[in-house]
Amino acid sequence: MLLSKSQYIRGLQCHKSLWLYKHKRELRSAPDSSAETLFNIGYTVGSYATDLFPGGVEIEFTPNDFDGMSRKTADLIEQGVETIYEATFNENGIFAMVDVLHKSNGKWNIYEVKASTTVKEYHRDDAAIQYYALSQVLDIGKIFLVHINNQYTRQGELDVCALFNMADITDEVLEKQVEIKGTLNSFDAMLQSDMPAIDIGPHCSDPYGCDFHAHCWQDIPDYSVFNLYRMSGTKKFELYYGGIINFEDIPSDIDLTETQHFQVEASINPEIRIDKTIIGEFLDTLEYPISFLDFETFQNAVPRFSDQRPYMQMTFQYSLQVMTDSGELSHEEYLGDENIDPRRELSERMLRHLPPRGSIMAYNQSFEKGRIKELAALFPDLRDELLSLLDRFVDLIAPFRRLGYYHPDFKGSFSIKSVLPALFPDDPELDYSRLEIHDGGMAMDTFANLHLLKDSNQREKIRKDLLAYCQLDTLAMVRIWEKLKTAV
């Protein structure tokens, strides 16, 4: 049996998943595209980490020739090369690629590079299986996990040493060695037997989402106890293991929170539930003109600009709809240049375009407020003006969270992605699926990569798509607010 490093990690999470991967690979579900694009952040990180050990030789990835890759690695070691990137090994039934292998004081150190900001338990398992393979043929010194230091703020040139933290995980990796042999034997036996009968459980999504989720969960209805609002995973699975899957199955002695109870009631007896007092209280807090504001941001694991930190939300776009008390709606927008830090110009433009008074409405306001606080910290001359915006904010999600308006199609979620289609199911104007860019993650990813695009026509097209997306976000807020007004 040959296992790749990632298959070993998969097997630790769930035997059934590994069995399916080896025997029924075709049952894999299509990867979640947004998770996929965000995960791509990791690819660039490795190439920066190699700068920590300059002058090494890279083993080129050849999908159909793993043996060739490991042969090349062995040749380089033979030749006395002391730094190898993507060093490849095929030992002891394990196929492993090491981000950086570096010889120091006669021993080889392993450097495993991760785009995350902390060391996770599965990183140690990941490194442990590499050590298990490599220690067969090399004298290994230490194992380091190289991960992003999110406290680093770029100033001018990128400081690669400050960008990464190096965690020595040698001791933990050595401790894990004793159990690996047994684990691999149990994998072997399991793979040669029938599919293990493993029920769904927390392991389906922790620490990773599983490729076979759709397969294993095919009998769970789209809307079930697993959609109960803010119920802990443990409690959901307790219900499930007790045979309770649908809301109708929930016995009355199970204690639910108010929202969960509401959600169950609204599902069994589906009708829109309106509490005019709650909605009225919310609407009374509003002052005209009402500014509906929405930001888009991008993130980089490796900061591109000065005063940027890893994974920081960089605000590059806003849409602003202003509603006057006489019912006139006007729209302003800003979309930064993808080649320069957009934050200064965005701040100035926003301050110029926002009316001097009146409510500022956002959906889940902590996001917009958080960005404004960051901008205030970054630009001392705009600080007071930016901070003065904060107490004008009103959160459009609040009346929904407070159960002032509940539609059974919310299905226990008050995000704008759930609320909007429930309130306006047949309105083509508010249908995101007609847009090229239809969620925030996509906007972030598209803009983050826009500066790499050579074709200027294509860039122009994408900028139009981004503007259309952000404008729809604020228009959605306007429509939701109007809907609340008609409800009281």
Place this chain on the structure above:
DNA sequence: CCACATGGTGGCACCACAGC
């Protein structure tokens, strides 16, 4: 992937009271 807000949970100090 990260940050933040919020709500739920569980641990702990504290108190009352029963039993010895």
Place this chain on the structure above:
DNA sequence: GCTGTGGTGCCACCATGTGG
């Protein structure tokens, strides 16, 4: 009066939801 149990209330911590 001491001890152990059980109830209560607070707070720290953790999980979840939400945004991008």
